Amino acid sequence: MLGMLLRRMVESLIVLFAVAFIAFSLFSFIGDPVNNMLGQEATEAERLDMRERLGLNDSVIVQFTRFIGRAVQGEFGVSYRQSRPVIDLIAESLPATLELSFFAMVLAVGLGIPIGIQTAINRDSLVSKALMTGSLIGISLPTFLAGILLIMIFSVKLGWLPSFGRGQVVQLGWWGTGLRTWSGIKALILPTITLAIFQMTLIVRLVRSEMLEVLQADFIKFARARGLRERLVQFGYALPNTLVPVITIVGLQLGSVIAFAIVTETVFQWPGMGLLFIQSVTFADVPVMAAYLILIALIFVVINLLVDMLYYVIDPRLRSMGGL
Amino acid sequence: MMQEAAAHKTASEAAPLLDVRDMTVQFFSRHGTLTALDNVSFAIRPGEVLGIVGESGAGKSLTGASIVGLLPDSGRVTAGEIRLGEQRIDNLDRTRMRRIRGREIGLIFQDPQTSLNPLLTVGKQLVQTITSHLDMSAAAARQRGIELLRDVGIPAPERRIDSYPHQFSGGMRQRVVIALALCADPRLVIADEPTTALDVSIQAQVLALLQDLVRKRGLAIMLITHDMGVIAEVADRIAVMYAGRIVEIGPVRQVIDSPSHPYTAGLMSAIPKLGDRARRLVQIDGNMPRLDAVPSGCAFNPRCPRVMDICRVERPQLRPARAGHAACHLYPALPQAET
Numbered sequence: 037m038l039g040m041l042l043r044r045m046v047e048s049l050i051v052l053f054a055v056a057f058i059a060f061s062l063f064s065f066i067g068d069p070v071n072n073m074l075g076q077e078a079t080e081a082e083r084l085d086m087r088e089r090l091g092l093n094d095s096v097i098v099q100f101t102r103f104i105g106r107a108v109q110g111e112f113g114v115s116y117r118q119s120r121p122v123i124d125l126i127a128e129s130l131p132a133t134l135e136l137s138f139f140a141m142v143l144a145v146g147l148g149i150p151i152g153i154q155t156a157i158n159r160d161s162l163v164s165k166a167l168m169t170g171s172l173i174g175i176s177l178p179t180f181l182a183g184i185l186l187i188m189i190f191s192v193k194l195g196w197l198p199s200f201g202r203g204q205v206v207q208l209g210w211w212g213t214g215l216r217t218w219s220g221i222k223a224l225i226l227p228t229i230t231l232a233i234f235q236m237t238l239i240v241r242l243v244r245s246e247m248l249e250v251l252q253a254d255f256i257k258f259a260r261a262r263g264l265r266e267r268l269v270q271f272g273y274a275l276p277n278t279l280v281p282v283i284t285i286v287g288l289q290l291g292s293v294i295a296f297a298i299v300t301e302t303v304f305q306w307p308g309m310g311l312l313f314i315q316s317v318t319f320a321d322v323p324v325m326a327a328y329l330i331l332i333a334l335i336f337v338v339i340n341l342l343v344d345m346l347y348y349v350i351d352p353r354l355r356s357m358g359g360l
Numbered sequence: 361m362m363q364e365a366a367a368h369k370t371a372s373e374a375a376p377l378l379d380v381r382d383m384t385v386q387f388f389s390r391h392g393t394l395t396a397l398d399n400v401s402f403a404i405r406p407g408e409v410l411g412i413v414g415e416s417g418a419g420k421s422l423t424g425a426s427i428v429g430l431l432p433d434s435g436r437v438t439a440g441e442i443r444l445g446e447q448r449i450d451n452l453d454r455t456r457m458r459r460i461r462g463r464e465i466g467l468i469f470q471d472p473q474t475s476l477n478p479l480l481t482v483g484k485q486l487v488q489t490i491t492s493h494l495d496m497s498a499a500a501a502r503q504r505g506i507e508l509l510r511d512v513g514i515p516a517p518e519r520r521i522d523s524y525p526h527q528f529s530g531g532m533r534q535r536v537v538i539a540l541a542l543c544a545d546p547r548l549v550i551a552d553e554p555t556t557a558l559d560v561s562i563q564a565q566v567l568a569l570l571q572d573l574v575r576k577r578g579l580a581i582m583l584i585t586h587d588m589g590v591i592a593e594v595a596d597r598i599a600v601m602y603a604g605r606i607v608e609i610g611p612v613r614q615v616i617d618s619p620s621h622p623y624t625a626g627l628m629s630a631i632p633k634l635g636d637r638a639r640r641l642v643q644i645d646g647n648m649p650r651l652d653a654v655p656s657g658c659a660f661n662p663r664c665p666r667v668m669d670i671c672r673v674e675r676p677q678l679r680p681a682r683a684g685h686a687a688c689h690l691y692p693a694l695p696q697a698e699t
Contacts (some may be wrong), residue, residue, distance in 0.1 A: 231404075254474035260430060261469070262489045262540060263462030270486070277478050352524040353478060 044344055048337040051255065052317070053104075055333035060103045094140060110326035117319040122327045125312060130331075131211045132202055133301070133308030137294045139228045140214035144235035151236075152243025157270055174237035183230040183303035190226060198223045200305040227304045231297055235289055241283055247278040280351055287343035291336040373632075375445075377580045378465075378548055382440035383450075384630060385426050385604075389434055394651045396422055396435065397604045401678065404548065407574060409581045411595030411612065413588065413627070415648050418601040424550040428465055429457040437555035444548070457527045463493045466541030470553035472533035476525035482509075482536050483521035486543060493544035508539040517642075531562035538569065542577075549573075555590060566596050582590045588631050591615055597684075600624045603649055603659035610684015620681035620687045623660045629634070658689065666690065 070078075070086045078086075087093055091102060106112070112122035129190045151171075155164040171322070191199035203219030205212040214220025251258065251274050298310035309328060316324035348354050385397035397419050404410045412420045425431055427442055429452070440451040448483030451458055459469070469475050474619035487498055496504065496636060502521070512535040520528075527537060534554065541549055551570065555563040571594055573579050583595055591598055591612060599609040600621065608621040619625040626644040646663040648657060655662055661671040670689050681691035 040693070159591065254469060254471055255477045257430070258467070258469055258475040258537070258540070259477065261461055261467035262492070262543065263458045264488060264492050265458070268488065268492075271479075273477050277477070280479075351479065352481075353526045 039344070040348070044341055048341060051337055054329070056104055056107060056147065056330055059099065059329040060088055062101050062322050062326050062329075069342060071256070082149055084296055107327075107330060108195055111258070112330075113323040115316070115321055115324050117316065117324070119320045122323045125324060126309065126327055126331065127210050129307055129309045129312045131213060132306060133294060133297055133310060135214060136224065136227055136231060136289065136300070136308060137297055137305060139224060140231035140297075141286075141290050142233065142295055143232040144239055144289075147232075148239030152240045153270075153275065154246045155240065156247035159248070168244075171237040171240045174233050177233065177240070179230060179234060179299045180303050182233050183226070183300060186226045186230055187303075197226050199226070202307055204211075227300050227306050230303065231293060231300045235284040235293060238289065239282070239286065243278060243282055247248060247274055250277045252272045253277070258261050276350070279346070282345055283346055287346075291339045295332045361558060374405045374407075376443075377408075377445060378404045378582070379405045379443040380423075380427065380440070382437035383423075383426060383437060383441075385435055386438045387432065388436045392652070395604065395654075396651055397426065397442070398654075400601075400604075400606055401440075402599050402606060404580045404582055406547065406580050406659060407578045408597065409571075409574060409583055409595045411591035411598040412582060412584045412600035412601060413591055413598060415586065417648060417651075418585075419604040420605075421552050423601070424467070424552050424582065424584055427460050427550065428467060429454075430461075448649075450490045459493070462489060462541075462546065462547075464548065465548035466543075466549040468537055468541050468549060468551040468554045472530055472537050473557065473559045475537050476533065476540075478525055478662055481522050481524055482528075485540060486521070491545040504543075505539075507530070508542055509536070511542070511573075511694055512536070512539045513565075514539070530558055534562075534566050535569065536560060538573075540568075541551075542573070545577075546579075548580045548582065550584070552584045553586070554583070556585065558699055563590070567609060570594065586650060588616070588628070600627065603654050604651065605687065606678065606679075607657060607660065607688070608684060608686040609678065610682070610686075614683035618682060620684065620686035620691065621660075622664050622666050622690070624686075625665075646649050658687070 058355055063178050068092070070083050070092070074082060074086060091099060094102075112126075115122050118125065128147065151167055155167050187199045191195045196218070201223055202214045203221070203223035204217040205214050206216040206219060207213075210215075216225055223314050251270075256269060256274055257272050260266075264273075294309075296310070297306075297308060298314055300306065301308045301310035302314055309331075312324065313322070313328045316328070380403070381401050383397060383400045387394040389531070389685065393444055400419070400423060410561050414420050422431075422435075424436075426437055427449075429449075437450050440450070441448055442461050444460065444464055449457070459698060476482070483502060483505055486508065487501040490496060490501040490504055491498065494501070496502075503513070506517045506521055507522060514520055514532060514535055516629070522685060525536070525630075538554075549570075553568050554570070557623065558566060567590060570581060570583075574581060580595075583591065583656065585591060595612045597610060598612045598615045599606050600615070600623065601607070602623050608615060608619065608624045615624060616628060627641065629642040630644065644663055649659060649662075655672070656675075657673050658664070658671045658676050664671065668689055675691070676687045676689050678685045678687045679691050681688065
């Protein structure tokens with residue numbers, strides 16, 4: 037267990053290092069930061085002075101080491117666009133994205149797993165067939181379209197829910213939460229549904245196909261042959277074996293929901309990291325992009341690590357083998 | 361059928377434990393109806409081991425599944441009846457059938473690697489099975505589980521009961537499977553290829569265990585296998601299946617030494633014998649017919665070396681032939697057996 041954990045951590049560090057290098061090289065590939073900061077009218081002397089102050093005349097290795105050293109301390113420089121420390125911008129938008137992603141994933145898992153089970157166990161019932169048809173729509177409907185449709189129905193026609201923004205945000209330390217006010221909660225509903233639709237249908241189909249496969253397994257046949265109750269066979273035997281692969285996918289999806297909530301955040305003008313990232317791309321705001329890249333990599337790596345450990349808790353075969 | 365029933369009396373006075381009569385199993389689909397088992401009749405008495413042999417697809421495993429009501433959704437027993445002791449069990453509802461499985465009839469499957477739930481300890485699976493059938497506390501069930509593991513020859517069962525399936529070797533795992541099948545003291549065990557997935561030396565141990573259980577518990581076993589060696593070693597009687605029908609049934613020595621049905625004869629001469637190296641193995645030409653293309657008359661007639669005109673027209677019934685019964689026109693009905 038400990039050896040596995042250690043090996044995984046080393047692997048994670050290597051991944052982070054590689055991503056950091058890519059983020060670092062953005063600085064030299066996307067335009068000249070000096071031009072971006074000083075504008076076209078600056079004199080050559082001012083430029084040279086700026087280059088020296090930014091450390092751009094040092095060797096790549098020295099610059100990269102300095103970049104890493106700062107990144108570890110949460111120091112990513114100053115945004116070109118907003119002239120504020122990148123870390124502050126991230127700290128402002130991270131809670132919005134995490135709250136949105138968390139609730140979207142809770143919704144997707146909370147509905148997706150039961151629906152997946154239902155459609156696997158009662159495969160031929162009308163309800164199951166309707167749900168499967170519905171999931172086909174959900175999986176093929178583009179996120180931005182779903183978002184716009186929801187806005188049209190619930191904001192424009194019915195006027196129940198706000199169509200954009202995060203509502204009133206309450207600061208709890210550095211964490212700005214929308215969960216303490218009614219307007220914040222109401223603003224969360226539509227983006228959550230929009231972000232959850234695709235994930236939910238994915239989980240429904242995954243759980244269904246995994247469970248159908250497990251229900252064919254020999255140990256299910258043997259459980260039935262021993263006269264165990266069908267409930268016990270389905271929920272005590274089939275379901276846990278279904279969940280092992282489902283957990284991996286759900287974990288990886290959580291990472292991508294956080295990283296790629298961009299579309300949903302854009303549709304709803306949700307002030308999260310996705311929106312921040314899209315805006316920095318249009319401005320070639322390299323420090324923000326670099327920080328975003330590294331942060332997303334960090335989130336992915338941490339989630340992967342947690343999923344691996346969860347595997348370990350669930351599956352006794354891994355525990356006694358002493359590693360993955 | 362009638363003749364089979366008559367044969368029981370001569371072989372043993374005991375009433376049959378399992379009595380299958382004219383069982384027909386059909387599968388229904390959009391493409392039509394397939395008859396997978398056709399008028400299958402046999403009986404097993406307490407303490408008896410009946411071997412069921414045949415090629416893959418002959419309907420051996422399906423026979424076992426039909427008896428315990430574990431057919432796939434599209435299949436049904438459409439004719440005949442199955443009796444367990446005094447009780448008819450082919451027309452029970454799901455709940456009552458579930459109580460028969462495990463309680464009255466235990467099942468053992470081929471592959472011990474995949475027969476156990478990998479996420480639960482052996483003890484947990486034992487306790488769940490025991491409490492499903494017997495009115496017992498979890499602690500008493502666990503104690504019974506330990507006894508069962510000891511009975512099937514697992515060393516240090518009070519420690520091993522908390523192990524997971526993957527922590528047992530293949531042979532030990534099959535012992536666990538047998539213990540699970542015996543949880544509620546069934547009178548009959550249907551063992552579907554119980555040794556096929558095991559090493560030869562382990563096979564012998566598992567067979568010895570099964571024989572031991574027959575002796576000690578008076579268990580009856582329906583042993584499904586394609587391995588004649590296993591049958592010869594363990595079975596009292598043997599039923600040979602071909603294309604969903606029983607073509608010959610009788611005491612094991614007689615059927616093996618002097619088979620009545622040409623198919624059985626072909627099957628026996630296809631088995632290599634030790635110390636008989638010079639002889640070329642005889643093979644039966646052709647393949648067993650698919651279920652949607654069973655020829656009329658005797659299903660074996662296109663491959664039969666002794667085929668007659670009547671074989672292509674009239675389906676032979678099981679009739680007394682030498683020591684047992686065979687469904688073959690070579691053995692015409694005796695006048696006194698006709699009504």
